Amino acid sequence: MTATGTAPAPPSRGGRWIRQWDPENETFWKETGEKVARRNLLFSVLSEHIGFSVWTMWSVLVLFMGPEYGLTPADKFMLTSMVTLVGAVVRVPYTFAVAIFGGRNWTIISASLLLVPSVAAFLVMEPGTSFSTFLLVGLLAGVGGGNFASSMTNINAFFPLKKKGWALGLNAGGGNIGVPVIQLAALAIIGASGGPRVLLGIYIPLIVVAAVLAALFMDNLENVKNDTGAAKDAARDGHTWIMAVLYIGTFGSFIGYSFAFGQVLTNQFGRTPLQAAYVTFIGPLLGSLIRPLGGWLADRWGGARITLYNYVGMGAATAVLIAASMQKSLVLFTVAFVVLFVLTGLGNGSTFKMIPGIFQAKAQAQGLTGEAAAAYGRRLSGASMGLIGAVGALGGVGINLAFRQSFLSYGSGTGAFVAFLAYYAVCFAVTWAVYLRRSAARSQATTAAEAKPQLSYAEV
Structure with missing residues (x-):
């Protein structure tokens, strides 16, 4: 039952800690909570947006790194793979950092940490720098991947x-959207004959602005434990872990392709960095914007069904990619x-929407x-989201390593796409077997005399 009584006292502003927070109380929410929550959401989005940009900046920087840098295509895929790996791993501690430091405090810290990889990249980004140095600096950029986990945990509480x-x-x-934005920024800079240090020089002050705004306008919640x-x-x-497997197929593909798309165009189809930059931002942009629609469709028809049909579409698109790759058709x-x-x-959108529904159905x-x-x-879905998000991001590592091996073995990405097609087929089978076939079987076994509701995942 939703509380509708007198609103609690206004939150304390001392030290930017809010000692009393009850968003389920409608009076409190309307009079106090909504304004505070929306303000924290705004500046959380800003920090997370820049975090995604920093995490994926090496997918752009490698486009600037021509033959004078002495890196092979395999070196570049290895570099982006390791950046993705660190971003996935740090999501686990970032999930719990909010409760330890406070949402506002950790946003300041996590935003400020983005200066380390950005300044380091600015200093070493020149021909003659060793691959090991680029790899070390690239690993530092992985911290940007953790901002998603802490930001989601923090906003969930508000x-x-x-x-x-x-x-x-x-x-x-x-x-x-931080992914396509940094790609668009790179397009403008490459088009203006600028270098990678220009791009980094733009983001370094933006990081400072995000940290300062978080310090000025965000809050910590004392009741987050x-x-x-x-x-x-x-x-x-x-x-x-089942949902983590499915999220590898969706988000792992999204972040992995975001890192790899430009490199595939330059290495397999001979596109220049400028030509590649003209199209690489389109996919991540549309994929980001359409994510809420996936959740809405899951609300309406069930996340399991939408996820199942979505994997059919992903498999079909991947099959077309294999054909286009073999025919060397750039347009297709x-x-x-x-x-x-x-x-x-x-x-x-549909897989993440399934998570709370699954645990609600189990309850x-x-x-x-x-x-x-x-x-x-709420208890189990909130905890599982951090683990699922971290494991899902590891799919980006697999994407880039698969491309690396495919280019080493075949000189193109065709072999990698075959592997991706097989994985999507596995995800389709798992979704059907766990969340649709079993619920159908239970439904058939249910008799009219049974009063106890049957567990069904088809609607999650």
Whole structure:
């Protein structure tokens, strides 16, 4: 039941800590909470957006690195793979950092940390620098990948349950758009005959601005506490890892292709950095913008169904990519790749929407009702999202390593696309077997005499 009584006292501003926060109380939300939550959302999106840009900046920087840098295509794919790996790994500690330091405090810290890889890249970005140095500096950029996890955890605490979908979707989409934005910035700089240090010189002051704005306008919530038991319970639940497999296929593809698309165009189709930059931003942009639609479709028809059909589309687009790659058709290849990006965005929305539904369904199947079921679902889904997000991002590592091996073995990305097609087929089979076939079987086994609701994942 939603509280509608007197609003709690206005939050304390001392030290930027809010001691009393009850967004489920409608009076509090309307009179105090909504304004504060929206302000924190705005500056959280800004910091996360720049974090995504810094995380993916090496997908752009490698386009500037011509023959004078002495790096092979395999070296560049290895470089972007390791950046993706670090970004995936740091999502786990970043998830819990909010409760340790406070949302505002950690946003300041995490934004400020982005200066380290940006300044380091600015200093070493010149011909003659060794590959090992580039690799070390690239690894530092991985910290930008962690901003997503901490930002989502922080914003989740500010909004009432009925507003979380919108707030988290906007937060995630605003962050993801950092990928095409830095690619567009690179396009403008390359077109103006600028170098990689110009791009870095633009982002370094933006990082400072994001940290300063977080310090001035964001808040910490005292009632946000770590629940290590929830993390352990989520890690022991098989659905956490099943959903991680599916999220590898969607978000792993999105971030992996974001890193690799430009390199594939330059290495396989002979595009210049400028020519590649003209199209590389389109896929990530559309994939970011369409993510909320995937969630909306999941709300309407069930996340499992949308995810299943989405993997059919991803498989079909990948098959077209294989054909275009073998025929060396640049136009068909580019169009199919952009379509695949759009489908990864839809899948990101539908898979993430499934997570709370799965744990809510489990709670109801265990006999829990009302607030008890909702609390169970929130507890485990919140903890599992951090793990699923981290594992899903590892898919980006696999994408880049697969491209690296494919170019080493075959001189093109065709072999990698065959591997991706096989993985999407596995994801399709898992989605059907776990979340659709079983629910159908249970439904057929249910008799009219049974009063207990049957567990069904088809609607999650």
